[in-house]
Amino acid sequence: MTFTRRNLFALAATASFAATLAGLGLPVHAAMAADDTVKIGMIQPMTGPFASTGVEAVAGAKQYIADHGDTVAGKKIELVVKDDTGSPNETKRIAQELVVNEGADVLMGFGLTPLAFATAPIASQAKVPMVVTAAATSSITEKSPYIVRTSFTLPQASSAMGEWAAANGIKSVVTLVSDYAPGKDAQDWFVKTFEDKGGKVVEQLTVPLKNPDFSPFLQRVADNKPDAVFVFVPAGVGAQFMKQFRERGLGDAGIKLIGTGDVVDDQIVNDMGDVALGVVSAHHYTAALPSDMNQKFVKDFKAANGGMRPNFMAVGAYDGMALVYHALEKTGGDASGEALIEAMKGLSWESPRGPVSIDPDTRDMVQNIYIDRTEKKDGELYNVPIDTVENVKDPAKAAK
Numbered sequence: 246m247t248f249t250r251r252n253l254f255a256l257a258a259t260a261s262f263a264a265t266l267a268g269l270g271l272p273v274h275a276a277m278a279a280d281d282t283v284k285i286g287m288i289q290p291m292t293g294p295f296a297s298t299g300v301e302a303v304a305g306a307k308q309y310i311a312d313h314g315d316t317v318a319g320k321k322i323e324l325v326v327k328d329d330t331g332s333p334n335e336t337k338r339i340a341q342e343l344v345v346n347e348g349a350d351v352l353m354g355f356g357l358t359p360l361a362f363a364t365a366p367i368a369s370q371a372k373v374p375m376v377v378t379a380a381a382t383s384s385i386t387e388k389s390p391y392i393v394r395t396s397f398t399l400p401q402a403s404s405a406m407g408e409w410a411a412a413n414g415i416k417s418v419v420t421l422v423s424d425y426a427p428g429k430d431a432q433d434w435f436v437k438t439f440e441d442k443g444g445k446v447v448e449q450l451t452v453p454l455k456n457p458d459f460s461p462f463l464q465r466v467a468d469n470k471p472d473a474v475f476v477f478v479p480a481g482v483g484a485q486f487m488k489q490f491r492e493r494g495l496g497d498a499g500i501k502l503i504g505t506g507d508v509v510d511d512q513i514v515n516d517m518g519d520v521a522l523g524v525v526s527a528h529h530y531t532a533a534l535p536s537d538m539n540q541k542f543v544k545d546f547k548a549a550n551g552g553m554r555p556n557f558m559a560v561g562a563y564d565g566m567a568l569v570y571h572a573l574e575k576t577g578g579d580a581s582g583e584a585l586i587e588a589m590k591g592l593s594w595e596s597p598r599g600p601v602s603i604d605p606d607t608r609d610m611v612q613n614i615y616i617d618r619t620e621k622k623d624g625e626l627y628n629v630p631i632d633t634v635e636n637v638k639d640p641a642k643a644a645k
């Protein structure tokens with residue numbers, strides 16, 4: 246039997262509420278968060294192949310609380326972290342438990358697209374805001390009117406890369422992406438923008454998401470002898486990709502590596518070695534952004550996390566918390582789902598990534614996309630911004 250939060254609140258008004266909950270085997274005290282507390286249930290892969298996403302995101306959310314305190318608009322913020330191991334069934338089950346049994350006011354996280362897709366119906370049924378801080382397939386925000394996203398969309402980053410490549414002497418490209426929804430978004434939007442500007446995509450390769458062996462695909466790239474290979478793999482996976490890219494000698498053969506920033510994410514780029522030098526990527530965040538706000542963020546985050554550098558997953562979650570705080574300020578502490586979602590639409594603030602706002606029509610972020618070149622800076626590898634495309638909306642939705 247499925248109970249929505251709304252059902253529970255309706256039941257709460259009846260004398261039989263406790264008996265009903267007891268009958269369901271639910272502890273009565275745990276059914277709703279206390280009135281003066283706003284409970285944020287953060288679901289992330291904390292173990293398994295995508296654990297790097299969860300580790301960065303949880304640290305990002307905690308950094309926001311450290312910077313801004315745990316009270317907003319008279320409400321105490323309670324962050325509860327759950328590990329879904331990267332399995333969609335787990336994400337959905339945990340989301341349901343958080344909403345029904347633990348009285349979560351907001352769901353947050355969603356490290357991969359399939360995890361966000363699986364949970365969207367729970368947000369709709371329960372009328373609870375679902376803040377997506379990581380997953381980046383364009384269509385995610387269309388799966389429920391309760392979804393708001395603080396990460397990015399692959400079309401935002403890939404279209405900027407397509408334009409940059411065409412404008413900077415690259416004429417032929419092979420695309421190589423992970424074989425699931427964000428990979429398809431990345432491929433489609435790179436191909437579209439690059440070819441619209443006169444470039445030629447000579448082959449489009451898709452690589453399994455789980456346990457990828459890139460070698461045969463890199464051989465295909467080498468055989469094509471393109472000017473560049475455009476790559477999308479999810480956060481963390483770039484380490485394995487770069488190792489095989491070096492072993493195959495593609496860089497030595499004069500094939501440039503371009504991509505969305507996921508392949509050289511800030512958690513792993515410094516361990517990649519010289520093979521990463523000169524990679525050009527497009528993304529909404531790089532730890533090398535020079536603003537005072539970002540430099541303070543990087544310094545504090547590293548100090549709190551044993552030297553780990555914040556990557557775009559950390560910033561996505563930092564801004565997920567910013568979104569909830571600003572929305573609560575706007576509602577005067579009203580944490581009901583409808584009020585929070587309405588308050589979130591159109592919000593704008595300054596993030597370590599630069600100025601951001603929530604597009605009220607799509608519930609996606611409008612933000613700068615930076616073109617970064619991987620360079621050595623103070624003895625470490627960083628994705629250094631060389632160009633900025635300002636205030637980018639999700640082009641996939643603009644096109645509809």
Ligand code: DHB
Pocket residue numbers: 298356357358359379380381382427478479480481507
């Ligand atoms: C997705 C996951 C990632 O780790 C990433 O870098 C981009 C997108 C996703 O599954 O949507």
